[in-house]
Amino acid sequence: MKHRHPLLDRYVELDISGKSLPIQGKLIDMGQDILVVHNGTQFLYIPLIHVQQLRLAKPDSQEFQVPDLPFEPQNDPISYRKVLMNAKGMFSEIYITGNQSIHGYLTSVMNDFFVFYSPVYHSVVVSLTHLKFLIPYNPNVTPYTLTPEQFPLKPSPITLARTFDQQLRKLIGEFVILDLGENPNKIGVLKSIDQNIIELSTAGGSSVYLHFDHVKTVHLP
Template sequence: MSHPLMGKPVDVELSGRAVPVHGMLIDTGPDILVIRSESRYYYVPLVHVQQLRPGESEETDDASGEPPFEPQSEPISYRKVLLNAKGMFSELFITGSQSIHGYVTSVMNDYFVFYSPVYHSVVISLDHLKYLVPYPPHSTPYGMSPEQFPLKPSPVSLSRTFEQQVRKLIGEFVVLDLGEHPHKIGVLKGLDDGMLAIANASGQTTYIHFNHVKTIHLP
């Protein structure tokens, strides 16, 4: 059944993002919305949609940008979007005030790996991606040539689940949630009873509930 706002301008309030996404609702799936804003296509997991409401119409809505993925006969889904985005330069919003840019390289059971020229291989929980915006074909991050920014495999072999992958990094110096807080940078000491322990620069151990860990990467 088509959504009543399909084909109309909308504003989408997302958890963790101060400014709503504005554009036209062009597709929905069981766990994702697709919003076209000028020539950009936002793929938004439904779990982070706090409000979806009618938006103001804009006379200059530019529909010239081609959809990044080929039309499919089956309904769109979050996992299909990630699989289709592999190797395609994309923008992600996860936490804080900034997006990150790079490529989806692997999609596992409940996480995916994103390679960025800034953060390198970032392991991202599927529960915490707020949106993905694929760039046009043949785009590369920061105008770099493919030789300057080749796709690189993760330095750590990949496990099936996010928890298993995090456990592989115990004893390593890691960055959680893109380093948004100093207490999320340090040596990963352990993961017990749902609590992750990380020792910061002063040696103090901070305990973080595992469900709130959005990303982890090696600096």
């Protein structure tokens, strides 16, 4: 029998890794590796690995009506991978870190990463361990109100590997953008990967070395 969390169906606050302000809303569901909160407007699917603290919200939290879940409820417990599979092809927003929020469509789910297609960044490879939350939008909403003609779903320009490590290795020699280009030192030619250390040649031609575990996203310009 599924264990019922004591805060289920109550108004809560969550502190999330990389986000300065807490998230508030009604706790709708919780599985072994993900939970669902409705903030009065949207459903947020939050991997538990990034939940630093979960607590009851203050009594003055406003009551609001929670609509039906965007994914068909199933008898099996909710899981991170199942949420990603259900979100494929649905217009969504994903939050990685800082102010980095991407709007678009989840197109592929691999072993430890997924591919997200955005009008701004095109095909972005996202490590599963670095997604902070996913927000699915209503079926009648499109990114930036673009028509299908203006924003056609395109296949990924890169051949997909099974793991994030293998995917990065396939891009050795390519000009890549890591972590959405938040730092100019994360844009350049991927020179090598040796024992989890990535060598990137930046605009000035100098080498920068990054640890594989801290790479959140990669995409081609």
